[in-house]
Amino acid sequence: xxxxxxxxxxxxxxxxxxxxxxxxxxxxxxxxxxxxxxxxxxxxxxxxxxxxxxxxxxxxxxxxxxxxxxxxxxxxxxxxxxxxxxxxxxxxxxxxxxxxxxxxxxxxxxxxxxxxxxxxxxxxxxxxxxxxxxxxxxxxxxxxxxxxxxxxxxxxxxxxxxxxxxxxxxxxxxxxxxxxxxxxxxxxxxxxxxxxxxxxxxxxxxxxxxxxxxxxxxxxxxxxxxxxxxxxxxxxxxxxxxxxxxxxxxxxxxxxxxxxxxxxxxxx
Amino acid sequence: xxxxxxxxxxxxxxxxxxxxxxxxxxxxxxxxxxxxxxxxxxxxxxxxxxxxxxxxxxxxxxxxxxxxxxxxxxxxxxxxxxxxxxxxxxxxxxxxxxxxxxxxxxxxxxxxxxxxxxxxxxxxxxxxxxxxxxxxxxxxxxxxxxxxxxxxxxxxxxxxxxxxxx
Numbered sequence: 001x002x003x004x005x006x007x008x009x010x011x012x013x014x015x016x017x018x019x020x021x022x023x024x025x026x027x028x029x030x031x032x033x034x035x036x037x038x039x040x041x042x043x044x045x046x047x048x049x050x051x052x053x054x055x056x057x058x059x060x061x062x063x064x065x066x067x068x069x070x071x072x073x074x075x076x077x078x079x080x081x082x083x084x085x086x087x088x089x090x091x092x093x094x095x096x097x098x099x100x101x102x103x104x105x106x107x108x109x110x111x112x113x114x115x116x117x118x119x120x121x122x123x124x125x126x127x128x129x130x131x132x133x134x135x136x137x138x139x140x141x142x143x144x145x146x147x148x149x150x151x152x153x154x155x156x157x158x159x160x161x162x163x164x165x166x167x168x169x170x171x172x173x174x175x176x177x178x179x180x181x182x183x184x185x186x187x188x189x190x191x192x193x194x195x196x197x198x199x200x201x202x203x204x205x206x207x208x209x210x211x212x213x214x215x216x217x218x219x220x221x222x223x224x225x226x227x228x229x230x231x232x233x234x235x236x237x238x239x240x241x242x243x244x245x246x247x248x249x250x251x252x253x254x255x256x257x258x259x260x261x262x263x264x265x266x267x268x
Numbered sequence: 269x270x271x272x273x274x275x276x277x278x279x280x281x282x283x284x285x286x287x288x289x290x291x292x293x294x295x296x297x298x299x300x301x302x303x304x305x306x307x308x309x310x311x312x313x314x315x316x317x318x319x320x321x322x323x324x325x326x327x328x329x330x331x332x333x334x335x336x337x338x339x340x341x342x343x344x345x346x347x348x349x350x351x352x353x354x355x356x357x358x359x360x361x362x363x364x365x366x367x368x369x370x371x372x373x374x375x376x377x378x379x380x381x382x383x384x385x386x387x388x389x390x391x392x393x394x395x396x397x398x399x400x401x402x403x404x405x406x407x408x409x410x411x412x413x414x415x416x417x418x419x420x421x422x423x424x425x426x427x428x429x430x431x432x433x434x
Contacts, residue, residue, distance in 0.1 A: 009407050012414070016385060018392070043418045048386045050367040051287065055387055058283040063275075067282070067296060070303035071274040073310075126293060218334055220297070221304060 006030045011037070015044045066225060125189065128234045131209035131243030132227030134186055134195050139205040139247075146182030146197050156183050160194040166239050168210050170196040171263040176256050178206060188213050206246035206253070208260060212239060222257065224250065233257040237264065274303065277320050280388060281327060287383045288331070290372055298334075302327040324388075325398045328380065335376070370420040378413030381406055 006027060013019045014027045031038040125133075138145055148156040157169045163185055170180050178198035186193050186209075193211040218236070225232045227245075231253050234243035242264075244257045281302060285295035305326050306313075313322055371379060380399060384390045392410075396403045 008411055012407065012410055013392075015414075016389075040415075040418065043422075044414045047367060047382075047414060047417055047421075051371070051383070051386050054368055055283050055287045058286050059279045061279075061282070063278055063282075064296060067278055067300055067303070068275065070300055070307075071271045071278060073271055073307060218301075220301070223300070 011041055012044070015041055015048065066223065126225075127209075127211065127213075127236075127241050127243050128223070128225035128232040129227055130188065130193075130211075131207070131234065131245050132225070132230040132232050134209055135207045135230055135232075135245035136228070138184065138195065139197065139207055145205070147184035149182040150180040152182075153180065160185060163192045164194055164210070164212050166212050168194050168240070169267075170208070171260045173198055173256060173259055176259045177201065178256065181205070204246070204248060206244065206248065206256060209243040209245065211241045211243075213241065222254075222261075235261070237261075273319055274306070274323075277323055278303070280320065281323060284324070284383055284388060285327065287371070287387055288376070288379060290368070298327060298330065301330050305330060318394075321390075321394055321398050324384070325400070328399055331376075366421060367417070370417050373420055374413055374416055378409045378416065381409040382413040382417070385410060 010019065010023065010027055014024065014031075019027060031041065148159065150156075153170070160183060161167045161169075170183060173179070177200045179200075181197040181199050183194060183196045186195055188211050190213060193209060193213070196208045196210070197205060198208070199205050219238070220236045222233050222235050225234065229247050230245050231248065231250050232243050232245045233253060234241065236242075242260070244253065244260060246253055246256075278299065281299045282295060285298045286292060289295045289298065302323060306323055309326070313319070371382075374382070381395055384395045384398065385392070390398065392403055392406050396406045399406070
């Protein structure tokens, strides 16, 4: 066994290049007479090199724009105090989205890099992407945009709640100019999800995607994603994940998202 | 604290989070949450002090909060996601994938220390202050973590994680 003078800590400091020169020489001397310990130290060095080889490529990966946008200081909150904290967050997202726009072409690789094939297989598509695809598929549909129309709202609520195994109901968005068209059931990553569709006076549609698949994940603040021509605000709150999608300007969508969030909070 | 300073730190935060969690999406979420929290607390950051260490400690605290919550449904997938090669052209793929799966078998508290020292080249004292633990604890976690990793790798046939081999 090694004598007292060379400690386990010395050996790690040796591996990490943290020994002063004099001590380094002593440790090297000692290791020459201790082949088993020398082999152990060599294995630790190899571990370190292998970890770097494995994870250093992450440093060179292009930064997802939504992450880069978080380097920005949040905008000052100019809105009334009622939901000041929350609105500050949404404005931060908004500011983030503007930075995202400035980053220009960065968005293009997002879909490419973010949803690498292996990941898609391993864990299903991210919430924002699923919601955006569902939006693009159903919102242009003139004849059957929904399965159950708003005039049967009670049935719609009962049906979707039963299928999701949790009470869901569409928020009222009249204050921001959108009326419920209806809703439908969709397949998610591992089970049913709900989609509510809204429309404004000009026929502009937006969809609210509600899933229970994120249950148990930590709650998040607003996240923003741009999926092609569709902007998405999404968040996880309690038992549900929500994603609000529309082909409208981020600022307007943020207003609607605020309205949705406020109502869900009140309903709690 | 300036957004450019933060931007510079993001790649390192991502690398660490990826190595810690194995799962790319979860890692980037953790980085995003870290940056968000940093901005809400930037008044607490003392100008001139080490921004990187401060961000890493925010990330560590967030992670501790996450682990205190009930089990995440995504956890079962981590192992699978961890097998996805980050660099498919790698010539020493087998060895690299081997250490990845061995790393997943360490307790997170050992993995943290191992990665801060091994990937981020933090000094032991910096690791202690980032994680809020005594220096002696850093050393014992480092020692146990490295030894455990060595045992796992020594007991394993190369190529045990065949699914990634091309």
